[in-house]
Amino acid sequence: MAEKQDDRKVTPRSQDFAGWYNDIVLRAELADYSPVRGCIVFRPDGFAIWEALRDELDRRIKRTGARNAYFPLFIPQSFLRKEAQHVEGFAPEVAAVTHGGGEELEEPLIVRPTSETIINHMFAQWIHSYRDLPLMVNQWCNVVRWEMRTRLFLRTAEFLWQEGHTAHASREEAERETLTMLEVYRSFVEEFLAIPLIVGRKSAAERFPGADETYTIEGLMGDGRALQCGTSHFLGQNFAKAFEIKYLDEQNQLQYAWQTSWGVSTRLLGAIIMVHGDDQGLRLPPTVASTQVVIVPIYRKPEEGEAVLAKAGEIREALEKAGVRVRLDARDGVSPGFKFNDWEMRGVPLRIEIGPRDLASGEVVLARRDLKGPEAKSKVPVAAAATKVSALLDDIQRSLYQQAREAMSRETREFANYADLKKQMEGEGGGGFAVVFWCGNPACETRIREETRATCRAIPLNQSGSHGNCIVCGNPASERAHFAKAY
């Protein structure tokens, strides 16, 4: 793999967040533009993050009892039309296959934008009795939505995701499943990706097309804009009725099934970058870093090099034995300083520096990617390196979460006055989360969106029960909602 890196400076994050973001993605070799409109290439360093993320989430999903399956890429156009809201939501952005094997098809096939329709068509054939329920499947796949304005990882015509689809015998069970998966997503994203979240339900306007209720986890990016990181939908009986998913209950009565669907996508890679990255480049949580520790040997004379490299090799071995994903950067003809910058750009959480003086003192220098200045560096005896590194990686994971948590807190503001809200959203930057009482009237939500470009990101669950007045109309309101400009 190409190791070179061009030496133009990365656009400073504070100066041009979007430019900074693109620089990071391209320079850390996470992804590249492709010649196909709106489609990107996931390069090995980017895909490795997705693999780490996917494998862990897959384990957590399977623990809930769902099993993986795989359904066709293509969906007959007529299927999409069976659920009224669903087709309205997705029809404008589909890609259609009209020719196969050189001949025009009788009915165009839609490249799946999401798989509710094809999966529920199959569910109708597999579900006959209450004994067939719950039916819980998940698939990891590519989906296509013909987006007009695309952005690396965040909004691409083709993206990768997992989509879970379940059917249950009762409304209560399906509602419970919706919230179970919401919690799986929340704990996964907070623990594994170190991204703090707001958890809540969506307003009617922001719901998934075809859902009775959509729940969401929302993160706040480094520019103060929100990013939807995952959603879990309670579908009620909407698809069950559209696709005739019926089962005989214990009293031998035919009933429609109750359903859910839930998904997260490669957008999460964008969230990792935008929450943790800084002007030096990517900062990866150790959990998802394919290289957690890089060892950089430092020497000038070749005769020094031999001893330094030998010791570096020993340390690598000790770390590998301790289960650490470690890499020794023994490249010739590249200065230590270049290597430092290179691995900082690529987000490696911890660097070990070792030179002749360290050899003499029996110590090595550890440099954390999550901190700056003198506190980022510490010395540790070689013999203690493996133990110390494992502890530090845990600490870096916590520290990244903590830094992001504090950044989100700083950018979360309560407003009781609509003019203040407007002012905040008009100012520099994304505007952060605005927490406001909202009466629930779509007209008030629309006014906020049109006048401030902030949308209702989430209505948090388990509110305190306090009451107030809607920030727009002043009518009584019993819930606070998080509004923000969003990706």
Add this chain to the structure above:
Amino acid sequence: MAEKQDDRKVTPRSQDFAGWYNDIVLRAELADYSPVRGCIVFRPDGFAIWEALRDELDRRIKRTGARNAYFPLFIPQSFLRKEAQHVEGFAPEVAAVTHGGGEELEEPLIVRPTSETIINHMFAQWIHSYRDLPLMVNQWCNVVRWEMRTRLFLRTAEFLWQEGHTAHASREEAERETLTMLEVYRSFVEEFLAIPLIVGRKSAAERFPGADETYTIEGLMGDGRALQCGTSHFLGQNFAKAFEIKYLDEQNQLQYAWQTSWGVSTRLLGAIIMVHGDDQGLRLPPTVASTQVVIVPIYRKPEEGEAVLAKAGEIREALEKAGVRVRLDARDGVSPGFKFNDWEMRGVPLRIEIGPRDLASGEVVLARRDLKGPEAKSKVPVAAAATKVSALLDDIQRSLYQQAREAMSRETREFANYADLKKQMEGEGGGGFAVVFWCGNPACETRIREETRATCRAIPLNQSGSHGNCIVCGNPASERAHFAKAY
């Protein structure tokens, strides 16, 4: 998940192999037909086999130094045309997207039938110098080929596979990579899937469109027909020239890169079924079985049940601790005999039976899926069950391979006389492998294909060096080839 199973008999394998095969796939709930022409649904029990297979092969591929990436699903039509043989091979069977977001596209997009063109377009941008080589990427993805005659797992319009693509600085290195991957495939399929293989190169007529040389691993199915289980292609500089993949060598001269590509697909699921299955159903190698051991409790009176289930639970726990994938079938209202049949159909390698008499004697019965009659069963003290089970699973893996190896040997015949070859291929069944001297002349190969329907499956590597006469024309021939009717 639905556990029920209809009670129609499976079509006997010896009577109607194709009918037997479909019965197994559907009744073991591995896959289902979909409403989309030529596309199938991978149900959880089938997909679990693919996951086990994929995870192991992925580890082996990564060990060679290749890294995973992901390239766009869509390929501009003009890309496919850049390599003359490639377009000729794939153009007739592509699916084309002509509309996106409600509008007609300027240039149709091809749904990838394989990704040489799009990947090599990117390679051309990433490769500049010999320091960028070798570049070795792999992707796991879906591909689409508009097949007219489809068959569950074996030939479907959409299928899943991995495709590796590499670029090297020298012809020798690329040739070595081609053979390295061939060996990765061979050892993987023989060791992990317990499928014996013939390994060799393809004739010019059977080569991948765009390759200078194609190497193959070929298995022999239960009906005497061959199945290509994986291929590794030496692409020479064909795509490098079509896509301008050039690098500066150490002498600062521009050179075209040398390339390979290699892949295996969900066809392998078909191979597992057709090599190992019998009239009772699937027989899964323990390596790929998501349930390796099923415990079936046997009792009539409820008061017996309690003690039996308690002991069965203990055994399950002991097996889980030993790393065995075990399941306790405690279903009520279903007889032990029904459960035996059900799990035999699903291919579970080992069954543990436990009843009141076993409790009294402190033993359990182990029943192997790979053997028939009395030798399939043995008794083992409960305390020794975990150790014995692990050893038995290893033995079952070996035994399945051995049985398949013997079946392949029985169905592999040398022919020196063309009339005998014809007769063999005309008879009942698939005809097996015919090993014949072939002069290498495509005309002789064509005659065999047209008159016997057998094609040249592989020309084995490392032949003994003996010489003979071409079975068709009688001219001197220095190599033997394996011919067979094939899927």
